[in-house]
Amino acid sequence: MIRFLTAGESHGKALTTIVEGFPANLSIKKSYIDLHLKRRQMGYGRGGRMKIESDAAEILSGIRGGKTLGSPISLLINNNDWKNWLDIMDVEKPYSSKSKVSIPRPGHADLVGISKYSFDDIRNSIERSSARETAARVAAGSIARKFLEEFGIKVGSFIESIGGVYANQNFAETLFQNKIRKDFNAWSLAKKADESNVRVLDKNHEQSIINKIKAAKKKGDTLGGTFIVVATGVPVGLGSFVHYDRKFDAAIAAAIMSINAVKGVEIGPGFEEAELYGSKVHDEIIKIGNNFTRKTNRAGGIEGGISTGLPIIVRAAMKPIATLMSPIESVDLSTMRKVDARRERSDFVAVPACAVIAESMLAWVIAEHLIIKFGGDSIEETKDNFNNYTKKLFGRINKNFKR
Numbered sequence: 001m002i003r004f005l006t007a008g009e010s011h012g013k014a015l016t017t018i019v020e021g022f023p024a025n026l027s028i029k030k031s032y033i034d035l036h037l038k039r040r041q042m043g044y045g046r047g048g049r050m051k052i053e054s055d056a057a058e059i060l061s062g063i064r065g066g067k068t069l070g071s072p073i074s075l076l077i078n079n080n081d082w083k084n085w086l087d088i089m090d091v092e093k094p095y096s097s098k099s100k101v102s103i104p105r106p107g108h109a110d111l112v113g114i115s116k117y118s119f120d121d122i123r124n125s126i127e128r129s130s131a132r133e134t135a136a137r138v139a140a141g142s143i144a145r146k147f148l149e150e151f152g153i154k155v156g157s158f159i160e161s162i163g164g165v166y167a168n169q170n171f172a173e174t175l176f177q178n179k180i181r182k183d184f185n186a187w188s189l190a191k192k193a194d195e196s197n198v199r200v201l202d203k204n205h206e207q208s209i210i211n212k213i214k215a216a217k218k219k220g221d222t223l224g225g226t227f228i229v230v231a232t233g234v235p236v237g238l239g240s241f242v243h244y245d246r247k248f249d250a251a252i253a254a255a256i257m258s259i260n261a262v263k264g265v266e267i268g269p270g271f272e273e274a275e276l277y278g279s280k281v282h283d284e285i286i287k288i289g290n291n292f293t294r295k296t297n298r299a300g301g302i303e304g305g306i307s308t309g310l311p312i313i314v315r316a317a318m319k320p321i322a323t324l325m326s327p328i329e330s331v332d333l334s335t336m337r338k339v340d341a342r343r344e345r346s347d348f349v350a351v352p353a354c355a356v357i358a359e360s361m362l363a364w365v366i367a368e369h370l371i372i373k374f375g376g377d378s379i380e381e382t383k384d385n386f387n388n389y390t391k392k393l394f395g396r397i398n399k400n401f402k403r
């Protein structure tokens with residue numbers, strides 16, 4: 001089993017993560033992790049913080065000579081902004097009452113956090129609930145992503161809508177219809193999206209979205225959106241139907257839903273399918289050479305909690321950022337009076353970043369299930385197990401059913 005923990009406050013000294021359970025001899029470079037950290041910082045509509053930070057990972061353990069040792073990998077990402085918060089974030093000095101935050105923002109973790117943990121300063125909720133933590137997740141997810149590449153599995157994403165502005169062409173539908181080239185891989189999709197400032201696949205769409213974000217900014221408001229995360233090359237048989245906590249789709253949904261501000265997740269066009277006849281939903285099975293496939297991929301690559309071998313397609317919805325420059329109503333906890341919610345530096349839109357984080361979380365879950373199925377203490381051993389299973393799959397089915 002692989003696992004990871006992250007630690008760090010948004011304006012503390014640094015973020016760290018410990019990644020454990022990957023086999024030995026996996027090649028990984030710092031530049032590979034840094035590329036994905038940089039991708040998380042992109043996007044039109046981000047706030048001032050992204051101008052301060054230039055996220056990069058320092059590898060503290062678990063890698064020698066460019067290869068994993070099988071031991072825990074620890075990574076550190078410095079918070080450049082920390083030096084501006086030395087007083088407020090000091091680990092020992094009591095914080096002054098002047099810097100205390102007492103007005104919770106609706107939609108953020110402010111009020112629930114102080115209620116649950118009995119804090120006397122909302123800052124204590126803000127720091128760890130901040131989406132800054134996701135930088136550490138992307139670092140951890142990069143290890144998973146690199147591991148998956150060894151098996152030809154690629155992960156990518158694109159933005160489908162921001163503030164309800166969709167493209168004329170429905171790219172998701174192309175994926176659901178399985179109208180993709182044979183050599184299509186999810187990373188090439190991500191690279192195309194990365195060319196756009198809002199990670200969309202169409203230039204006209206980009207401009208409409210930027211106009212919408214500009215309008216939101218002008219009003220002191222924020223926007224959310226929807227995005228698609230895809231994984232290609234995933235073999236048949238990850239996950240299981242035998243128990244709720246072994247279902248591949250359930251694990252993916254939980255991982256994506258755990259990302260800050262994500263309020264909805266579907267596998268394939270899940271909600272739309274609920275309105276259709278079964279004959280319009282299910283993917284017809286066909287045999288091409290020594291391989292079973294489906295005419296369409298409305299199942300989003302998962303049937304019965306098990307991967308089908310077709311691309312995994314996840315759609316997620318991110319709510320608008322909770323910090324509003326034109327605030328809505330709240331209560332000042334120091335006076336218990338009705339007030340405007342507190343303003344604080346934030347993003348106007350972070351959907352493009354959210355999709356990159358979702359790529360990392362999807363990569364993680366796939367890596368986890370790949371290791372559950374194929375095991376191995378070295379990458380060579382895992383590959384042998386993987387190849388043994390995938391190469392003999394059709395032959396086994398054929399033999400089992402031959403009359």
Ligand code: EPS
Pocket residue numbers: 010047048049050081129130131132133135321322323345346347350353
């Ligand atoms: C973020 C860092 C944060 C926010 C944002 C994401 O930095 P700061 O709070 O210093 O501006 O920009 O987090 C939120 C929008 C949030 O609500 O927590 C980052 O590194 O992604």
